[in-house]
Amino acid sequence: MNDLVFAGMDGVLILSAYAIVMLLIGYFSGRGDKTLHDSLSNYYLAGKNLGIVALFFTLYATQYSGNTIIGYAPTAYRTGFSWLQSISFMTIIIGVYLLFAPRMYVVSKKMNFITPADWISHRFKSKSVTILAVVLMLWGLGNYLLEQLVAIGHAASSLTGGTIPYQVAVIAFVLVMLIYEWLGGMKAVAFTDVMQGLVLMVGIVIFLVGAIYLVGGDFSSATQYIAANEPAKLGVPDMMTSVNWFSMLLLVGLGAAIYPHAVQRIFAADSERTLKRSFSRMAWMPPITTGLVFVIGILGIALIPNLDTTGSEQLVGLMANEIAGINGFFYWVMIIFFGAIVAAIVSTADSVLLSFSSIVSNDIYGRFINPKAPEKKKVMVGKVTGVAAVGLLLWIAWNPPATLYEIFVLKFELLVQVFPAFVLGLYWKRMAAQPVFWGMLAGAIIAGVLTWTGYKTVFGIHGGVIGLAANFFIAVVGSYLVPLTVEKEAELKKIDLA
Amino acid sequence: MEKKQIKEPIRKKWIWIALLLIVIGNVPWYLPIGSYEPLIFGVPYWALIILAFSLILCGFLSWVTLKEWDIVEDEEEAEKRGRVNE
Numbered sequence: 142m143n144d145l146v147f148a149g150m151d152g153v154l155i156l157s158a159y160a161i162v163m164l165l166i167g168y169f170s171g172r173g174d175k176t177l178h179d180s181l182s183n184y185y186l187a188g189k190n191l192g193i194v195a196l197f198f199t200l201y202a203t204q205y206s207g208n209t210i211i212g213y214a215p216t217a218y219r220t221g222f223s224w225l226q227s228i229s230f231m232t233i234i235i236g237v238y239l240l241f242a243p244r245m246y247v248v249s250k251k252m253n254f255i256t257p258a259d260w261i262s263h264r265f266k267s268k269s270v271t272i273l274a275v276v277l278m279l280w281g282l283g284n285y286l287l288e289q290l291v292a293i294g295h296a297a298s299s300l301t302g303g304t305i306p307y308q309v310a311v312i313a314f315v316l317v318m319l320i321y322e323w324l325g326g327m328k329a330v331a332f333t334d335v336m337q338g339l340v341l342m343v344g345i346v347i348f349l350v351g352a353i354y355l356v357g358g359d360f361s362s363a364t365q366y367i368a369a370n371e372p373a374k375l376g377v378p379d380m381m382t383s384v385n386w387f388s389m390l391l392l393v394g395l396g397a398a399i400y401p402h403a404v405q406r407i408f409a410a411d412s413e414r415t416l417k418r419s420f421s422r423m424a425w426m427p428p429i430t431t432g433l434v435f436v437i438g439i440l441g442i443a444l445i446p447n448l449d450t451t452g453s454e455q456l457v458g459l460m461a462n463e464i465a466g467i468n469g470f471f472y473w474v475m476i477i478f479f480g481a482i483v484a485a486i487v488s489t490a491d492s493v494l495l496s497f498s499s500i501v502s503n504d505i506y507g508r509f510i511n512p513k514a515p516e517k518k519k520v521m522v523g524k525v526t527g528v529a530a531v532g533l534l535l536w537i538a539w540n541p542p543a544t545l546y547e548i549f550v551l552k553f554e555l556l557v558q559v560f561p562a563f564v565l566g567l568y569w570k571r572m573a574a575q576p577v578f579w580g581m582l583a584g585a586i587i588a589g590v591l592t593w594t595g596y597k598t599v600f601g602i603h604g605g606v607i608g609l610a611a612n613f614f615i616a617v618v619g620s621y622l623v624p625l626t627v628e629k630e631a632e633l634k635k636i637d638l639a
Numbered sequence: 640m641e642k643k644q645i646k647e648p649i650r651k652k653w654i655w656i657a658l659l660l661i662v663i664g665n666v667p668w669y670l671p672i673g674s675y676e677p678l679i680f681g682v683p684y685w686a687l688i689i690l691a692f693s694l695i696l697c698g699f700l701s702w703v704t705l706k707e708w709d710i711v712e713d714e715e716e717a718e719k720r721g722r723v724n725e
Contacts, residue, residue: 222675222683222685222686223667225686225689225690225693226666228690228693229662229665229666229689229692229693229696232693232696232697232700233662233696235700235701235704236658236696236700239648239649239654239700239703239704239708240648240649241649243647243648243649243708243710244647244649244710246710246711247710247711250711359681360680360681360682361678361680361681361682362681363681364678364681364682364683365678365681368675368678372673372675373673375675375683376672376673376674376675376683377667377670377671377672377673377674377675377683377685378667378672379672379673380668380672383666383667383668384668386666387662387666390662390665390666412712412715412716412719413708413709413710413711413712413715414712414715414716417704417705417708417712418705420704421701421702421704421705422701424697424698424700424701424704425697425698425701427693427697428693428694428697432693568649
């Protein structure tokens with residue numbers, strides 16, 4: 142993407158504008174709140190007081206990254222209509238929330254939870270289960286963050302046609318992110334998400350309008366082209382793809398719903414009504430987000446045919462280039478759109494980083510190292526560790542290890558292993574700590590080894606899903622073997638609702 | 640005051656059966672592999688079927704979220720109103 146027609150100073154201008162707006166929002170959201178940095182709940186969860194607008198947009202901007210556009214359009218380009226699955230796997234996340242969020246919300250308010258590990262620790266009262274869950278969550282979050290950091294650089298440097306080099310772009314935006322997050326915590330993250338989410342939504346629609354204009358306003362001309370040249374991309378996919386589609390629904394649905402930053406948004410809601418309404422609106426977002434990105438990818442097949450895998454990764458930039466060439470209006474809209482992509486990546490990265498810091502503050506430092514420390518100190522430790530972690534991740538991004546690379550790709554595969562403990566534990570009182578631990582460990586090892594050795598999927602089923610099946614099996618069968626004591630049962634009555 | 644019935648989605652089996660059926664319909668395993676005709680407004684027939692199921696999935700989940708989930712909402716909203724009236 143080094144020769145965008147809109148490359149250069151105009152791009153730098155727009156990116157700077159985005160950066161300034163983000164900093165201003167961060168500054169104002171932190172100003173005037175003297176208790177913000179003295180309390181874990183205030184800093185990491187906005188005082189558990191997020192209203193409908195902020196909650197909805199922070200759910201949206203966190204779930205849909207700029208990567209969703211840059212990455213999903215090429216996938217649609219390469220695989221064709223079977224990428225319709227991107228609508229359903231993003232929707233099913235709401236279904237998984239319905240499994241646990243209603244009760245989790247009530248319990249989290251009652252017990253004043255800060256992180257998902259608070260729940261795990263409360264439920265199982267086992268150091269080993271908590272530590273393993275924390276490690277899996279930090280690992281998943283760290284890799285997720287790494288991916289976003291790399292994406293910021295690619296998007297920003299291609300927007301400015303290399304006027305801003307890749308590394309400078311990353312450092313500049315990471316600094317902006319660190320500053321506003323430092324100043325305002327979750328409040329800053331949520332309020333910037335409102336801006337970032339809005340520009341992303343509008344940007345996708347205008348991009349699609351431009352792409353449809355380029356194919357002559359006629360979607361069927363694009364599909365006719367595909368029918369004549371690459372009919373496989375138009376047809377019903379083979380059975381393996383369908384199996385993979387089911388597996389994707391499981392992996393993304395279960396994994397994305399229990400992402401720590403996603404769970405913390407349940408904790409941060411100001412009321413059940415707010416949470417319900419946000420989720421209810423989120424259920425309609427996939428068709429107008431990943432759905433439209435899918436259409437963009439399909440149009441790309443006709444507009445810019447015959448790209449190989451590496452070439453297709455540049456699809457969004459190539460199309461933006463052509464759209465920007467239509468006229469002055471589209472030119473500026475495309476610059477704003479590419480800025481929006483960068484903003485949307487930042488909005489995902491900031492939430493992940495905040496969650497990472499909160500786990501360090503609350504679960505590592507606060508739980509195991511210095512439980513008696515004042516909350517202000519715990520918050521500070523989390524913030525500083527967050528900055529250090531970003532530094533380390535940047536170093537990894539620029540010096541990618543020659544081997545073990547796959548370790549840094551594992552996200553959902555590992556995270557999803559926390560699911561049985563997290564959700565089943567909410568309803569099933571028999572569930573015992575030891576089998577949960579061994580299940581989680583076995584699941585993580587199976588998922589890790591399969592992915593690492595190149596078997597990302599077996600007969601279309603993801604390694605993470607296979608690991609999860611083993612995990613469930615061990616946790617459930619094992620729990621039946623452990624006798625349930627009367628005291629334990631009485632203690633667990635607390636999580637009952639009525 | 641009479642104790643109000645709480646609504647929690649996990650307790651309603653029909654929600655999960657319906658969800659499973661929608662998801663099963665949402666993946667094109669039951670359609671002839673490779674077929675794409677007729678094209679309707681340029682869209683393969685099967686993609687429209689899948690899209691319809693996807694939209695049903697969105698609508699169903701959105702609706703269930705609003706209608707079948709009510710645990711502490713009334714208390715919370717009453718409390719909020721109380722605070723405002725103070």
